[in-house]
Amino acid sequence: xxxxxxxVAIVALIIGVLSITKSTTLFKAKTDGDGIGINFLIFEIxxxxxxxxxxxxxxxxxxxxxxxxxxxLLLAWRLLRK
Numbered sequence: 118x119x120x121x122x123x124x125v126a127i128v129a130l131i132i133g134v135l136s137i138t139k140s141t142t143l144f145k146a147k148t149d150g151d152g153i154g155i156n157f158l159i160f161e162i163x164x165x166x167x168x169x170x171x172x173x174x175x176x177x178x179x180x181x182x183x184x185x186x187x188x189x190l191l192l193a194w195r196l197l198r199k
Contacts, residue, residue: 119196126192129185136182143175 139157146153148168155162155174166174 119199122192122196126189126196129192130189133182133185133189136178136185138182140175140178140182143171143178146171146175 135158143155148171152165152167153171154164155166157178163174
């Protein structure tokens with residue numbers, strides 16, 4: 118049972134860190150055309166995001182990254198408490 122928590126905590130931590138990294142990339146994105154395509158890991162999130170909406174995607178990735186890191190910390194706390 119605890120081995121499953123460890124695996125889920127590690128996966129959640131990795132996804133959280135990658136999401137926060139993606140959000141900082143989007144916040145720093147400079148575009149010279151109509152917009153950009155957004156990919157996360159191997160998935161295409163959006164094909165053509167307008168320049169004014171890139172910040173919204175950045176905030177979404179930041180919030181989801183914080184959420185995943187909190188889940189991993191709560192699972193780690195639960196494991197250490199036993």
